[in-house]
Amino acid sequence: MKNLSEQRLRHEVVYEGKFLRLEKDEVLLPNGNQSIREVVRHPSAVAIIAKQEGQLVLVRQYRYALGQETLEIPAGKMEAGEDRDRCAERELREETGYRGRLTYIGSYYSTPGFTDELMYLYLATDLEWDPLAPDEDEFLHVERLPLHTAVADALNGKFVDAKTILGILLAQSKGFFAEEAEK
């Protein structure tokens, strides 16, 4: 099998922001030609499928990049040096007010064509009220949907972002919604 890898020839940091860093590299392609790769370096993040009495806990927020409000599963970036389990606990408490029993259920790269952002997915059960203050630039409403409605909405296009659709379908496919479906 041919080698597919690309070698870095030149590295440039175009922008270093609060969270993201934009890099523009010149690379050597497998056929000996050269090309440019623009890469957004971004912290890893967590997202949480939080179940409570047969319902999924969601957050409504304004997404500036999209210019619209969205309904998503709670999520957030890992802070420097933060462990992913700790991050999941913190984000769930900040965004929904709940602490829960957390189980890691999978991960994915959001869009590997231009960023290394990695999303860790968790299931949260046995929720107990134990809020933390949200980030000072975050404004959220907590909403709930029956699990079967959430699954239907993941299939019919009512949810718009990858982590919410993927998280719900993954949890459903792994059987984590089965008990509630029987009630």
Add this chain to the structure above:
Amino acid sequence: MKNLSEQRLRHEVVYEGKFLRLEKDEVLLPNGNQSIREVVRHPSAVAIIAKQEGQLVLVRQYRYALGQETLEIPAGKMEAGEDRDRCAERELREETGYRGRLTYIGSYYSTPGFTDELMYLYLATDLEWDPLAPDEDEFLHVERLPLHTAVADALNGKFVDAKTILGILLAQSKGFFAEEAEK
């Protein structure tokens, strides 16, 4: 319900690249405070679940942003003025060599915290060999997996990117793999 939206106060284009544009805006938050939003503007893209004789057609490629080879469903960016159906047909032919009967099955925003990239998902069936030359900086191997293996791999973490996991779980949940599962 409180208004969650954020108003743009100042707009700056930090970087304009071949595909992506990085913007840094100052915004007015719902509570009257100000904050910075860094947004990567990116073309929409398509990704294709291509079925052939009970198998899923995949492409192996080197992802520079991740520094590793990945096995993904075929995908690519929409060109300026290009229709999404046309893009799906072109990308499938460029990346796998096949033309197919295409059905739109859903869409998602990859990661709305920092980019507007929108991914359109298609199902492709009735594949016929009709290749187009790939982009000059793209190097790919076509590989195939039985549909049931692809579903198992979407659940067990063998696939690493959102579009591949989400695309397979969506196609499976919508019943598009059902016929093959019975064979």
